Amino acid sequence: MNRTMLEFPEPERYELREGPYYHFEISRRAFGQLLGAGLLLSIPVSRALAQRSGRGGPQTLAQRLHIGVEGDITVLTGKVEVGQGSRTELTQAAAEELCVSVERIRLVMADSDVVPNDGGTAGSRTTPSTVPSVRQGCAAARQLLLQTAAERFKADASTLSVRDGQVQGLGANQNFGYTDLAGEEEAFKRNVPRNVELTPTPSWKVMGTHVPKVGSREIATGAHRYPSDIRRPGMLYAAVLRPPSYGATLESIDLAPARAHPGVTAVHDGDFVGCAGPTSLEARNAVDAAGKTAVWKETTHRSSDTLFEDLRAAAGQRNRENTRGNPAEALEKGHRVLRATYHVPYIQHAPMEPRAAVAEWDGDRLTVWTGTQQPDRVRGELARAFQMPEARVRLIVPDTGGGFGGRHTGEAALEAARLAREAGRPVSLRWTREAEFTWAYFRPAGVMDLEGALDAEGKLTGWTHVNFNSGASALETPYAVPHVRTGFKNCDQPLRSGSYRALAATANTFAREAFMDELAAAQGADPLEFRLRHLENDRMRAVLEAAAAAFDWKGQWKAPAGPQTTGIGLSCGTEKGSYTACCARVRVDRDAGTYRVTDVCQAFECGAIVNPGNLQAQVEGCLIQGLGAVLREEIRFRDGRVLGARFSRYEVPRFRDVPAMKIVLVNRPDLPSVGGSETPIIGIAPAVANAMAHAVQVRLRALPLRDATWKAAGSDPNGG
């Protein structure tokens, strides 16, 4: 479960990679042209770009672009759209370099029969890796168009340009555009230069602008088919029998009661039991009937009641440590030394669309539609599970109902394919919400120990930050401290854990930024001034100052004389090459023990902004999603069961929770663009925790910051 994935340069231990989910015993049996007439442009990808995309070596041929005989332009990418805006952004990238309108481009995403391998959709890599790769391919096509036109009309290529897909600068009555290129077979056999010139940022016409979301009409009319909406002729609907608890193994089961349901196919293969029938209801009834005969052997499983003690005790040997200077000595000699421990629980992605797949066999070929952020990996899993070459598996990822890092696996694809194999008909499987809450994976819980030493002038001299279990992202402090030790301890943990939007950067930023406030409070300093005193990075300073100015921090901050009904707090952080700073205001009801986050102001910078509208939406979405983990979200478990595996018990943010929000997007056209759908989530938790400490004079160090906990903590200076 905890094998490290080497695909990403970031220390993302939790980019979940594990062995096959199922070992099917299935016996091995003997087991189009999609784009239409036209030409497929294969673009050699430069070594530098291939390395930047984190795949470790040069990609030889990436088939990126298809120009149909009608002049229709199809751009191909292995990336997926799960709500983060990759479809619009990649369409913009292609339109920019091809010099055509956005409407002219059809972007085919994640259909393994036609798209190049662009790696998984994770780690905010689409913007820094795939956008340049698509641009390079499309810029090469533009250059090809210009060269071919120059040869055809004996013109000087350097005097020609492209507008709306047509070559400009030719003689009167001389027209040449992508439509004409489609007839030029010879042109496509030409070697395309490896490093064509991309349109420089100041000349962007499509990138950098607010291009409306591509595909929004299909979504608003209900016409878009998500993975769970795919329908195939003769398709059956499936249900799967889930174990009663984690670690339970199936001793025996009788499928006869399931098979007694008309039209139902039942499968028991290893740990897998499922049924497919003409309706979902039939499939559920059949699974329930078989389930009544199941004999399970359950096992003991740790409870969330003792989670944090257990994690600390279960710290393994695979530790990572970084030391600079002599932090031990700095702590020993510090004028003032603080120590604190912070906790984050397991939480769930809970995308609106649960895991789903449709599988269809055609002889020895398998086609699966499913929602995953790792299509190539899932395709490989399918090939291994059914002992067939990957070339005979076609995996398609329709734009999917939410991801947030929670779709790196392909359980539903395997299950649907196994049932379809048996039924000899296409099968649709959509997980229940309970299954999603229990058998998907979680953002890992964590324990964080921090120590800080201040000198007599209030400058940080020593710093340690050790994370148990939740990950190493954003573990390094952005503040200038001479003596630092950071560590990440790998723990044997009770739940299956994996990636999550910004992953451990959220936990580590929560701990660090809350602790920074404790250090500021210890000397009565303004938290903003205390941070700026220790910040040398210009980009970090810029967003912090931008957020503070927009929030009017300086006009509002007062060191509290005692408990108040409102409080303000701030935080800042950096992850995956982008920078964020967040200010929050809370209002507390001291009698009821409740609080409300009333205002949030966040500044965010991720280089040159590709689409300000989408970026704004991502920042707002991150803030509210992050607020869920501040207010209420927590997976609790006992006896191998998730307690409250439902939206009625696991309460994600709703409209009523939304505070007034002010977003400041800091554009840096002078810098390369990096992703903006993850990092904006990391600042909200510490900003709110700091605002609560400001208001009630109690420091809460464990997420979620539940109502009444600060009241219960009373005047205990160590708080929660």
Add this chain to the structure above:
Amino acid sequence: MKGPVEFTLNGAPQRLSVELQRPLLEVLREELDLTGTKFGCGEGQCRACTVLVDGKPTRSCITDVSEIRGSKVVTIEGLAPDGRLHRVQEAFIKEEAMQCGYCVPGMVLTVAALLERNALPSEAELVEALNGNLCRCCGYTNILKAARRAAQAEEVQP
């Protein structure tokens, strides 16, 4: 138990012979290929499955198909029958009130129903009407903007 169920679906009469305890959601999706209505939770907690039953937003995942006998049911597909978008759909597109978009059909129908009975809802009324609808991408701000835009579009209509 199987039985006949007659109702009006998106303006047209519909007669089905189905298991009466099947959730309306599954009948729409599996028998009628109306997949715009989404499954989110199966317990009426997220309202991705919202349809209008006699004009009222209804959670089709916890409504047995037998309960809608004789009713007028409108799904997201019925809101723009001839391809002309409903003003709420137009507002959602204009405000880009969608990230993954899976919650959008339920949101659109909830707003459309609200505006039918309250042409100019206050901010508090909007939040109250929509609070049962979950958007896990948390794109709530743009959804509220879209609802406001749709309300204003209605105001100027004769």
